[in-house]
Amino acid sequence: MLKYFEQLGHKLIEWITIAREFIRLFFETVFWLIVGPFKDKPVNFKSLFFQMVFMGVNSIIIVFFVTFFTGVVLAMQAAPQLDKMGAVIYVSSLVSISICRELGPVLTALVIAGRIGAAITAEIGSMKVNEQIEALETMAISPVRYLVAPKFLALVIMLPCLTIIGDASGIFGGYVVGTTSLKINAGLYLQTTWKFLSRKDIYTGLSKSVVFAMIIALVGAYQGLKTKGGAVGVGRATTISVVTSFILIIIADCILTGIYFFSDM
8 A cells, every 4th residue: 555655656756857858848938939030040030940941831631621621510510509599590590609619719729739739749858859959958059949949939930820711611611511411591591600700719729639639739839848768769759749638638628618618607
């Protein structure tokens, strides 16, 4: 029994240490983005632009198809149930609200976590095991300023943009099903969509995407900076990064949904 409690205590201390280091990385990143430019060189805008293209522009296609077919499936699944109540026209509002509130931000974040979060960890982790991180520190260059801050800022900017594209493509997927398979008039479909879709549904989804972007960038960077063990260690850190990002995104979504929608009840 004593051995069991010792193992539990070691695990608890380990998790507290990880949480403290993670929070420290967040504040250090924010420091280099806000205060750092007044004390040192600002974030490299060339690197920032490259990261924005890599994270945002190159991810448009996959985000479009994932959310488009999600809208299609959502409309096809909801239509039979609504048809029993003679309310098939409300497929449009169900799709638009579901996509903008939850599915658009969450699915986009999960796609980006799998694609970009893994890339961040692999890049920084490879530099770590090849001792390039230590080389930067030897030259008095902060790895957080040089590697983490541009990625963090680029993802915070681009993930909301991708979420907007995801929302639009998901609504378009529902529109395609509604106007073709369900025979709903196109003008009536769009009118019903905008009638029930409120600003709150849109801005809450976008604000969630900002939080998700922070999670993906920080988890990827943290795991990369803690990588050890050569190529095997890079693969292990990448896997942990993606799984951890997925879990934290779902938890954050649950908390934010409770704050936004149930606090008003």
